[in-house]
Amino acid sequence: MIALVVVVLTHQWLPQARWLMVHMVTLGLISTSIMVWGQHFTEALLKTRLGEESRPRQVARSYLLTAGVAVTIAGMLPSWPWVVVVGALLVSAALVWYAISLGSQVRAALAPRFAFTVRAYIGAACLLPAGAVLGAVMAFSPGEPWQGRLLLAHQILNILGFVGITVTGTLLTLWPTVLRTKADPVATARSARGLVGMGVGVVGASIAAIIASVSLGVAFVLVYAGSFAWVAITLVRAGIRSARQEHRIELPWFPILSIGAGMVWFMLGLLRLTALWWRSADEQLASSLVAADVQTLTVPFVAGFLLQVLLGAMSYLLPVTMGGGPRAVRASLAMMSRFAVVRVVIVNLVIALFVLADKGTAASGALFAGLTVGTTDAAGFGSWARVLASLLAFAALLSFLVLMVLAIRVSVRERKALMASGGPGGPDASAPLPSPALRGATDPSASTATTGAASPSAPGSGTDPSAPAGLDRRALTGALLGAGSVLGVTAVGSSLDRAYGSYGDTGAASGSGGTAAPAAGGAVSPTGQTTTVAVSMAEMRFHPDVIEVPAGNDLVIELANDDPHDVHDLVLADGTASGRLQPGDSTTVEAGVISHDLAGWCSIVGHRAMGMTLRVTAVGAATTGHAHGGSAGASTGGDELARVPMDLAAEPGEGYAVRDAAMPPSAGQDQRLTLEITEAALEVAPGVSMDAMTFNGTVVGPVIRSELGARLTVDLVNNGSMGHSLDLHAGRVAPDEVMRTIPPGKSLEYTITTDYAGAWLYHCSTMPMTVHLAAGLLGVLIVPPQDLATADREYVLVQSDHYLVPEGAAGHAEAMHEGAHPVSPAKIAAERPDMTVFNGHANQYVHAPLEARVGERVRIWVLAAGPSRGISFHVVGGVFDTVFFEGEYLLRPDNETGGGSQALHLGAAQGGFVELVFDEPGTYTAVNHSFVDMERGARALIRVTT
Known part of the structure; x- marks a missing residue:
């Protein structure tokens, strides 16, 4: 709890802050509490008490769990996925150990009348390792739709399964105790069957989430909700009985109200999940909820349900345990x-x-x-x-x-x-721990706490006849306060x-980050009238892009995405947002009372830079010439063109696998392959991640090799969150069909014949192309020339330039993945790259050099993929005796003039290869001899041995 308080107070300066706060509650507070109190309730319900020799093992389990949580956090903050895997294994080991221990206690119990609750604990604990595995997989940042599927299954297993079943099983006996009413053992045993239904619902819904079955998922969530409602009937009846009883002392109202409110939020969260999942059946993703949809459930489940139930239960259990x-x-x-x-x-x-x-x-x-x-x-x-x-x-x-x-x-x-009065020092710590349900079955007046503390209404407790039996005027005063x-x-x-301005920084509509003065003339009085405007989104424009509203009127925007291919949205500077709309979708945006000019834009990366902006003009306001702008979550504290700090001398992060630069083998005369577009946070420099758009999961897509005259068929699958496309430079084909933008969830077939030799660029051609290419959607298609001799070593280097929004600058908070930098359209326009890299990562071949031997012929294919920078490719200490540029040899060995080459000069989207032979062992450096780009990461080492 103390650590959580520190994190909340300092989250503004912490990476992965949202993830950290959520998991400090769920993985830290909740899991630890369940392990401690689950053991406690097991002993109480089974009417057993383990010997003191067992306590060190229980403490060791807590240490193991805490270590797992710490390791998981240590892996997530710097984005080291393999460290997260280790943390997940430690957490899973602690919970499996806990489940095995509870199972042995059930088997040893003489009269396990309430064993159903303990069995629920065991089953719920076994669900967490599965959820932990999914969490570890998500640490590797799979793109959509997998990120959404895994996150949904992760939440179902952990929140609905591990926590939901444990809490519900506990409340069957704890809730009557808190209410100081008798538990009905027959009704309790009957309602406990709902715990089995909740388990079935969790397993079925999590599987449905992974396989992307909407109907199956909704059905199992309804099974879970119905089973929970079956249990909740018994809990509600206990509340009614308590309300009808006369209590001699006031009930502990915070545990009652907090737990009750938490369970209401739990049920509302289930209904919200059902509705969201059902509506996703109509999305063009045609898979499941995306991660952004699932994250909308975080507040009701974590803050509404988990925290309130935890604090309510602890407020009761701590006093009676003491x-x-x-x-x-x-x-x-x-x-x-x-x-x-x-x-x-x-x-x-x-x-x-x-x-x-x-x-x-x-x-x-x-x-x-x-x-x-x-x-x-x-x-x-x-x-x-x-x-x-x-x-x-x-x-x-x-x-x-x-x-x-x-x-x-x-x-x-x-x-x-x-003790001063000579009374007893308290209950015997070694006595068995009675359960309220057990005692209530034979003693109607019993209201003993589960922990075995003496009843507050027992003789000698000092009853107060004037104490209120329920909520009174003080409660009403508290509610009003x-x-x-x-x-x-x-x-x-x-x-x-x-x-x-809604975000504390109301820069100009261009998002420049400036600060606007407050509107002059004071507040505008609402007129009570509504202005309704239909707005269409298509071709990177809002139609209309200027909306005039009488000052004081409510504005309602009927928003439609009429773009046949691309995803769009509308964000207003006051924080109002439409959410992303698939092609053909529409929604109603209620902007509220318009008292001043307001800027709006599409938040899809690059769309705003292409002019997809909108202005709301408050007609008749005292000041109408300024549109309150700025981007959601933006900050005025950062220079948008400042370079992102990075240590290019450092090794790639532990989770990064160095790209194999070797030329792939021939695939023959008839090749078919799939390029799947996904989005993820990927490292592009040591410790620096980018909101990447990828072909097959990597910044710079796979090297494709085809032969002269061969047939190449590419199946393009768009599993991103926006429209994408493909342009194969090596093909001669009308672009209308095969290069069209396809929306999320769609695919197309793209067939060409590779009739010309060269190193050809392929890339996404959806506007703005600069953003999509800078985000990683580019690659090389190599077609070797006729009768090309075999080289001893053959490597491929694709140079690309990348532009990132620095922390604190406008737009940084709009990252699709926490901890990653969005692509910066402003830097692209200003031609100020943060890094220029080979094969998707700065200086990766400095730490994992390419290999060669003395006397071997080494061929290096080079492509300047851009989107903007060219290359002057040079190997320090080497001379090229062969140069192939854009489909033709510029130099061959043993040429008549005896000439050699020092550099291969390529503009953006040009390619070729060079060949050289090393005469001496040593470490040679391949660079972009435009040294400013070399110093941004376009450098590789070649280690030559004898």
Whole structure:
């Protein structure tokens, strides 16, 4: 918990911050708590208590789990996937050990009446290793749709399976205890069958996610939700019984409210998952939810469900586990429930506002306005409002740690008072741990805690006849105070958003990062009228691209993607976003009250730079000449053209496999291959990752070799998140069909005859081409000339130049993959590359040199793939006796003039080869003799031995 607090406070400066915060909760807090408390409840429910000699083994399991979490984090932060694999194995080992231990206790129990809960623990624990394996695979950044499939299965196994089944099984006995009511053992055993159904639902839904079956996935999620509802009926009935009882002392309201709210969010999350998954059947991806869709479930599941259930349960379990007698237990429980209603209302209202603001539908907007009593609308919930609301919710959650310390102090004080009066020091620590369900079956008045602490209402506990039996006017006051706090900070934040722009940096519409002054003339009063405008997206333009709205009117945009091939979206500078629309899709964007000019753009990489922008003009506002701009999440602190810092002398990262530069063998006269387009975070320099678009998973696609006059068929498959295409320079074919842009989930067949020799470029030809090529969508097709003699060594070097958005600059926060740098259209336009590299990675052959022997003939094929930089290829210490440039020999051995060559000069999209023989052993350097490019990473070593 302390580590999580530190991470939350410093996340702005941490890599992989979102992943880190989520996994500090799930992998750290939740998994550790389940392991500790699962063992505790197992002993209580089976009416056994392990000997003290078993405790060191349990502690060792906790250490193993903690080590696994630490190693996993250590691998994720610098993007070392193999380290993540080791961490996943350690976490899995700890949970398997835990499951085996619980199984042995069930077999040894004499009367395992409530063994179904322990068996649920065992089954749930066995699901986590499967989820950990999927998490380790995702560390290698597979592209879509696999990233979305794996993430969905990962969340199903870990949250719905490991956590959901464990929590639900525990609540069957813990919930009546917290409510101080009798558990019905028959109803409990009957409802426990739902745990089996939840397990079946988890396994089926996770398999459906991986195989991309929407109907099967939705069916199994409904099986899971129905099974959970079957269990929840028993929990609700326990709540009703408790409400009808007369309690002599006040119930511990924070555990009740927090756990109850968490379970409500759990059910809402299940319904949201079902709806999202069902709607994905209509997407052209035709596979499953993409990662961005799955991530929308993070807030309700992690903050709404996991954290609230954990803190609620801990608020009850810690006091009763400490024991110390009825007075100590009652006093510490009361301390943990201080300001219970205020805390729960703040947390849940903030979560609700975040969830509703991000949905972007008319219904969610209306509900958002209702929850804020009309003080704020979803469109006005910008970054200032989000930050202030987040801080308020964080403070409410953080209060748990403060109250925990105070509860310990209160418990110690009551113990001392009891000992001073000559009373007992507390319950016998070696006594068996009774279960509430077990005792409740025979003793209707029993309300003993699962931990064996004495009942707070036992004789001598000091009952208070005036204590309220339920929520009273103080609770109403707390609810109003909590809601008022959220409404207050939201209103203040929305005012700041309106005055200074939603993202705190309202640069010009071009995204230059400048800061706009607040609109003059004060706020604009809402007119109550609505302006509705139909906007079409096609051919890299919004139609219309200027929308005039009377100041104070609500703006509703009926947005349609009429582009037949490409994916588009609309983002407004106040944070309103449409989400990505596939070709032919449409949606309604509610922009809220327009009080000042507003910039808009398409956030698909490169589209904004090509002019896909929109301007909303507030007609009649005091200042209408300035469009509030800036990109979502952008920062004013960075120079967009500044070079990304990197250590080019360092070795490639541990997770990077050096590309084999050897020429591939001939594939014959009739070749068919597949080029699959995916998107991933890939390393392009030591410690520097790029939001890459790839052919077959690598920056710079595979080397394709064809023979003169051969038939080459390429099956292009687009599994990216936007439109892509293919241009094979070696072919003579009308581009209309085979070079067309295809949307996500589609494929095409592209056939050519390779009639001409050369080193030919192939690349994505979807606009903006510079962005797609700089992101990695390029490669070389080699067609050797007629009667080419065999060389002893034959290598291929493809030079490409790459342009990255530096941290802190406008657009960096729009990265598709956390920890990666997006491609920078601004640097491309300014011709300021961060790196110029061979075969997709800067200086990789400096640390893994090419090999040759003295006297061997070495042939090196070279392509200047661009998108912009050419090459003057030179080998330091070598002389070329053969030069083949763009389909013709410029130089052959034993030529009449006795000439040799020092460099092969190629412009962008030109290629050829050179040959040389090394006379002496040593280490030779192949470079781009345009030294500025060599110093950006276009360098390779050739180690020559005897």
